[in-house]
Amino acid sequence: MKTEILKYLKETKEYLSGQELCERLGVSRTAVWKVIRQLQEEGYQIEAVRNRGYRLTTSGDVLTEAELKSLLHTARAGQTLVILKETDSTNNYARKLADQGAADGTLVLAEQQTAGKGRRGRNWTSPSGTGIWMSLLLRPEFAPAHASMLTLVAAMAVKQGIAEITGLDCQIKWPNDIVLNGKKICGILTEMSTEEDSIRHVVIGIGINVNIESFPEELRPKATSLLLEAEQRFLRAPLVEAVLRSWETYYETYQSTLDMSLLKEEYNRSLASRGQEVKVLSPKGDYTGVSQGINDGGELLVEMPDGELREVMSGEVSVRGIYGYV
């Protein structure tokens, strides 16, 4: 009922009478009033005026199941929602749910992560209420070899979602970060569990710095938020919705070929440092070359000074732009 009342409130610009709500939902005035109170407690600004009814003045930055469900238009992504006040890492939580049989498309969101994970055991700072810390559980039927590219697909969805909601034009730092003015605004961490040559599950963790006002000093040179870049606050739920909607579109395209052939052109247009020198940090020694964008397999092509084109796999290396960002 909460989701329905929210939807009616959002659809109605003017006052929505309590009487009308009762009739539409077939419940008592007290029941409606109780839900309105709950919504107000969750952060919605709802005016209640005698003889006129209820009106949503502004949507607070509310990340609840009712709020998200009132917005979501996806087929699968987020259709099962788990929203937590706090967890160590939404990826860990989603992996546990996966082991218990959670469905394809299950989305785990937390207001705060106490041990958010980045690549290679690094931390991801995830303060309370100011970011989107979420993990999407997938159970694809394709072979494990195709899963590593899902990070690239997710990066495209995040870039697109951010553009739609904020107007900001981010770049993708191959393979798994979204950057703005050379600083990280989003990181993606994809984990997979396989059995023989089959995928048991994939968990795509997405962390977006939305309304973070300031970062610890050591992070300032390399991290930023949508608030800091756009100098305005954004509601998180519509951004989650936009990212998930974009995800489904890109994911469908990806699944039609199981490689980046149809997506690489768009990906490469968003690629940070493309055509510029990058430093590849490899266990077998570092080297410098010019980033030429990704190939169909999602590998980064790096042109060496002698013209040799190296295919860089994401598992083996870090790539740094020589200019612009770390």
Add this chain to the structure above:
Amino acid sequence: MKTEILKYLKETKEYLSGQELCERLGVSRTAVWKVIRQLQEEGYQIEAVRNRGYRLTTSGDVLTEAELKSLLHTARAGQTLVILKETDSTNNYARKLADQGAADGTLVLAEQQTAGKGRRGRNWTSPSGTGIWMSLLLRPEFAPAHASMLTLVAAMAVKQGIAEITGLDCQIKWPNDIVLNGKKICGILTEMSTEEDSIRHVVIGIGINVNIESFPEELRPKATSLLLEAEQRFLRAPLVEAVLRSWETYYETYQSTLDMSLLKEEYNRSLASRGQEVKVLSPKGDYTGVSQGINDGGELLVEMPDGELREVMSGEVSVRGIYGYV
């Protein structure tokens, strides 16, 4: 100390005096006596004769840390040992240990599995004390794409270990079973956890039916044990040792190329139904062709009636011999 006393007992054909043991180990007679009692309780037949000392008359079928450590000659596999009376599945247990940071080479063994796993969620019957139910944890540094072939490498190690200890010449049913006279004697289940393009861990589960005297009626047409085939009992610990030793040899060869190029000839010599008709059960429809053995990538080559050579990936299909076994 237990491992050392066991080693001395095994090395000495005649009686080993308590006095000598005390001196070698620098401990009291009482301490030695206590360990001897423990070993007897674990199933070792140890004679104690006044004025002569201790003698191991027969090694019982003991699967303990001390027993295995007294036999193992591996560099890594089994150097960390976890031996359980009972667990749901050694693979599940090993995966949990892996998440807690357990080392490469950690081996989990259980006397009994209450929910042993086969491929695609099937069960694996694992009665108490009569089989080898074990899982080997690996933390390889190569890319996830190379991990699916580890099942094939493990199958070679099991076949070799069984041959060495029992003289039985098993065949490999691609990709993950060992068969004898058309019936399963061993199943292998490889699971993997990845982060982006890196392997976090691989768990190779190996179940060997050693001294199982009889199977439930529904399993009789397709399962057998070393006891039933050889009409004699075998000690499990030496078989574990032989399999792990073979594993390390084959694994080293595999790692030198990260494909089956150096191993496929030997693999194909052991391959059940090679050169015979097999039925491939694929989600896109079943078909029949002649098995031509594996290629460098570990895929099974199946020759169609029109001469077309199909490369079959293990994740997608089941392959059944038309004759001989299910």
